[in-house]
Amino acid sequence: MTAKATSESARDIPEATVARLPVYLRALVTLSESGTATCSSEELAAAAGVNSAKLRKDLSYLGSYGTRGVGYDVDYLRYQIAREIGQTQDWPVVIVGIGNLGHALANYSGFRSRGFRVVALLDADPDRHHEVVAGVDVRPFDDLEKIVAAQGVAIGVIATPANAAQDVADRMVAAGVRSILNFAPVVLNVPEGVDVRKVDLSIELQILAYHEQRKANA
Amino acid sequence: MTAKATSESARDIPEATVARLPVYLRALVTLSESGTATCSSEELAAAAGVNSAKLRKDLSYLGSYGTRGVGYDVDYLRYQIAREIGQTQDWPVVIVGIGNLGHALANYSGFRSRGFRVVALLDADPDRHHEVVAGVDVRPFDDLEKIVAAQGVAIGVIATPANAAQDVADRMVAAGVRSILNFAPVVLNVPEGVDVRKVDLSIELQILAYHEQRKANA
DNA sequence: TCCAGTTTGTTCTCACGTTCACAAAGTGCT
DNA sequence: AGCACTTTGTGAACGTGAGAACAAACTGGA
Ligand SMILES: NC(=O)c1ccc[n+]([C@@H]2O[C@H](COP(=O)([O-])OP(=O)(O)OC[C@H]3O[C@@H](n4cnc5c(N)ncnc54)[C@H](O)[C@@H]3O)[C@@H](O)[C@H]2O)c1
Ligand SMILES: NC(=O)c1ccc[n+]([C@@H]2O[C@H](COP(=O)([O-])OP(=O)(O)OC[C@H]3O[C@@H](n4cnc5c(N)ncnc54)[C@H](O)[C@@H]3O)[C@@H](O)[C@H]2O)c1
Numbered sequence: 279m280t281a282k283a284t285s286e287s288a289r290d291i292p293e294a295t296v297a298r299l300p301v302y303l304r305a306l307v308t309l310s311e312s313g314t315a316t317c318s319s320e321e322l323a324a325a326a327g328v329n330s331a332k333l334r335k336d337l338s339y340l341g342s343y344g345t346r347g348v349g350y351d352v353d354y355l356r357y358q359i360a361r362e363i364g365q366t367q368d369w370p371v372v373i374v375g376i377g378n379l380g381h382a383l384a385n386y387s388g389f390r391s392r393g394f395r396v397v398a399l400l401d402a403d404p405d406r407h408h409e410v411v412a413g414v415d416v417r418p419f420d421d422l423e424k425i426v427a428a429q430g431v432a433i434g435v436i437a438t439p440a441n442a443a444q445d446v447a448d449r450m451v452a453a454g455v456r457s458i459l460n461f462a463p464v465v466l467n468v469p470e471g472v473d474v475r476k477v478d479l480s481i482e483l484q485i486l487a488y489h490e491q492r493k494a495n496a
Numbered sequence: 497m498t499a500k501a502t503s504e505s506a507r508d509i510p511e512a513t514v515a516r517l518p519v520y521l522r523a524l525v526t527l528s529e530s531g532t533a534t535c536s537s538e539e540l541a542a543a544a545g546v547n548s549a550k551l552r553k554d555l556s557y558l559g560s561y562g563t564r565g566v567g568y569d570v571d572y573l574r575y576q577i578a579r580e581i582g583q584t585q586d587w588p589v590v591i592v593g594i595g596n597l598g599h600a601l602a603n604y605s606g607f608r609s610r611g612f613r614v615v616a617l618l619d620a621d622p623d624r625h626h627e628v629v630a631g632v633d634v635r636p637f638d639d640l641e642k643i644v645a646a647q648g649v650a651i652g653v654i655a656t657p658a659n660a661a662q663d664v665a666d667r668m669v670a671a672g673v674r675s676i677l678n679f680a681p682v683v684l685n686v687p688e689g690v691d692v693r694k695v696d697l698s699i700e701l702q703i704l705a706y707h708e709q710r711k712a713n714a
Numbered sequence: 715t716c717c718a719g720t721t722t723g724t725t726c727t728c729a730c731g732t733t734c735a736c737a738a739a740g741t742g743c744t
Numbered sequence: 745a746g747c748a749c750t751t752t753g754t755g756a757a758c759g760t761g762a763g764a765a766c767a768a769a770c771t772g773g774a
Contacts, residue, residue, distance in 0.1 A: 294761060300702040304681060318721065327683035331763055338723055346722040347770035363702055364709035371701070378600040385596045388681060388698050393705070432708050433701065456711060457704040459697075463522060463606060465545035473707050475700050479677075480606050482693050483589070483651065484518040484581055486675035487611070489691050490650050491582035493674060512731060536751065549733055556753055564752040565740035 291362075295336045299363050300392075301326045302333070306356040318349035370397040370431045372455075374446050375438030376406055376416050379461055383437060384411040394433070398425045402442070419446075426453040433457045440464045447474075509580075513554045517581050518610075519544045520551070524574040536567035588615040588647045590673075592664050593656030594624055594634050597679055601655060602629040612651070616643045620660070637664075644671040651675045658682045665692075 291299075305325035309317055319337075323330035337343065337350075343358050344350045360366050371389070373380055376399050383389075384399055399411055402419045409416045417425075425431065434455040436443050443462035450458060457473045460466055466474050509517075523543035527535055537555075541548035555561065555568075561576050562568045578584050589607070591598055594617050601607075602617055617629055620637045627634045635643075643649065652673040654661050661680035668676060675691045678684055681699075684692050 292761075296703055296706050297699065299706075300696075300699040301683070305683075320721085325683070327685075329763065331765090332761090334721090334723065335762085342723070344722055345770065346768070347720050347772095349721065362706075364705040365702065367709075369701075369705050369708070378603045382596040382600040383697070386697070389701065392698050392702060394698075394701055433704055457708050459700055459704060465519070465523075465543070467545075471711075473704055475704060477695060477697065477700055478518075479601070479604070479695065480610050480612075481515065481518040482677050482695055483587075483607065483612055484583065484610060485514055486651055486677060486691055486693060487582040487587050488514050488517075488580075490587070490675050491585075493689075510731075537753095538751085547733070549735090550731090552751095552753065553732085560753070562752055563740065564738070565742095565750045567751065 291339045295339055296363070298326070298328065298332075298336055299359050301328075302336070303356065303359045303363070303365070306352055306359065310352050310356060314352055316349050317352055319344070322350065365393045367393065369394050369433055370429045371395065371433045371435060372398045372400060372422070372425060372431050372450075373435045373437060374400045374419060374422070374450070375436060375442070375462075376401040376409070376411060377437065377439075380437040381411055383435060384414065397429045397431060400425075402438075419449075422449055423453040426450075426455060431455060433459070436460045436462055436466075438462060509557045513557055514581070516544070516546065516550075516554055517577050519546075520554070521574065521577045521581070521583070524570055524577065528570050528574060532570055534567050535570055537562070540568065583611045585611065587612050587651055588649045589613065589651045589653060590616045590618060590640070590643060590649050590668075591653045591655060592618045592637060592640070592668070593654060593660070593680075594619040594627075594629060595655065595657075598655040599629055601653060602632065615647045615649060618643075620656075637667075640667055641671040644668075644673060649673060651677070654678045654680055654684075656680060 302322065305322055309325065319330045319334045323333040326333065340358055340362050343355050371394050373383055373396060376384065380399065384396060389396065396412070396414055398421070399414050399416045400419045400422055401407070401416050404418070406416045407418060432455060434450040436446050436458060438446055440462045443460060443464050444466060447458055447460070447466045447468060451468055451472055456471065458466065458468065460474055460476045463478055463480060468474055520540065523540055527543065537548045537552045541551040544551065558576055558580050561573050589612050591601055591614060594602065598617065602614060607614065614630070614632055616639070617632050617634045618637045618640055619625070619634050624634045625636055650673060652668040654664050654676060656664055658680045661678060661682050662684060665676055665678070665684045665686060669686055669690055674689065676684065676686065678692055678694045681696055686692055
């Protein structure tokens with residue numbers, strides 16, 4: 279009975295596990311590229327920087343894709359994880375705010391290789407329009423609704439200054455964007471059903487500094 | 497008995513709380529700048545995007561800085577949090593890998609305003625040397641040890657390609673860096689006592705995509 | 715077929731983090 | 745002073761996640 283897991287996967291995977299699946303996937307890609315056909319949970323866990331028991335438990339949420347006494351087939355597991363996290367499909371993405379950070383993001387090839395396609399770069403500053411970054415030209419922010427509708431964009435990235443971020447988020451949500459990655463250092467308010475993840479580089483440094491101070495005072 | 501909390505704070509604050517303190521601090525800065533002298537846990541929690549009970553419990557790890565029936569003095573609490581997370585001192589930082597992302601980071605003013613000072617920009621590519629970014633000139637990577645020793649650098653940022661990141665980390669650790677913020681999509685191995693935090697933008701998008709896929713299949 | 719060896723999938727326990735709910739401690743009006 | 749009201753700080757209940765440990769399931773050789 280193998281034809282079960284196809285669209286039946288109604289199990290909900292713990293958040294902590296979801297956050298690690300991309301790490302496992304990356305480790306599997308590396309193993310696959312280096313010609314490894316099979317690996318044990320121990321090996322994969324080492325490559326991913328986690329405990330092997332945790333790895334096995336995480337994978338068990340997806341199904342039973344290993345073979346006892348043998349390990350995991352690298353390419354098979356890689357495909358299963360990719361499918362589970364939606365990397366078998368193509369996700370159109372818009373980036374708003376093409377300043378320092380927006381440029382770096384637009385130029386980043388790692389998004390493309392993981393199933394994300396930057397379909398538009400938007401900025402409110404007319405001076406930036408018609409500049410071409412990584413083959414995509416920068417367009418007025420007001421084109422947002424049109425582009426989201428035309429391309430079926432579900433994911434938006436905000437790289438504007440903090441004071442513009444909430445407005446941009448509101449416009450994105452109104453246009454139909456349902457997931458937002460926010461780089462601006464503000465707390466965004468969005469309606470139920472819209473996911474926001476924030477990346478805050480200052481906070482990361484501040485956490486390091488806290489521990490650093492601890493070490494110094496010890 | 498107020499003269500207790502000064503250097504006696506041997507309580508260890510939960511990781512989850514440490515990660516939220518910078519958010520509270522930012523909310524307090526905003527409140528302070530808008531002229532608010534006092535705020536309740538409810539108001540501050542709303543500004544920080546968390547539950548008020550969680551906020552109060554978090555703050556209680558620092559000490560008892562509120563007044564029942566009144567709330568918190570904005571500037572006083574702001575100072576206490578700043579002190580606790582080490583933002584009253586200046587942290588010299590080196591950034592290695594001055595490509596797309598490294599440029600953005602070097603230009604980011606938010607680090608400076610939170611107590612971090614970029615003292616060096618290092619890159620292995622000679623073509624980048626002597627370029628000046630945000631007033632700091634790009635130097636050869638081999639200057640690392642000299643700079644770390646001279647400036648007492650404890651925090652390093654890695655923005656090199658993935659295949660160089662482990663080498664850079666090893667050199668940093670050998671030079672005396674004890675905290676690393678890593679943007680390269682690899683798992684770094686470092687000795688005991690060295691802190692690593694990773695920021696992985698692809699993973700953030702992949703997590704959003706997972707949930708997006710879930711919404712679509714519901 | 716049987717057995718020794720290997721590795722998965724899962725159960726159980728413990729630690730950590732979140733939220734509720736409320737006593738304790740303040741304010742200000744009468 | 746007394747009382748009604750506000751808001752903090754925390755104990756206790758609950759939920760989620762991590763890791764140890766082991767039975768179940770497979771391999772390969774005798
Ligand atoms: N640069 C970094 O490394 C870095 C690090 C951490 C956080 N951030 C945060 O990321 C955000 C962007 O940083 P940056 O350094 O790229 O800033 P930036 O000023 O270089 O770029 C911001 C861009 O957003 C555009 N913009 C402003 N208002 C807009 C609006 N309403 N709609 C559309 N576009 C708008 C501006 O025209 C500009 O091009 C900021 O919130 C910053 O705090 C940046
Ligand atoms: N650009 C982005 O938005 C983005 C997003 C997510 C992750 N990342 C990651 O951040 C890292 C940097 O990305 P980027 O786009 O800036 O790449 P990039 O190629 O533009 O820049 C990398 C820089 O590192 C330098 N370098 C290479 N090897 C080095 C070494 N051994 N020592 C010192 N310097 C060295 C190169 O000369 C180059 O200047 C990559 O690992 C990338 O995967 C980037």
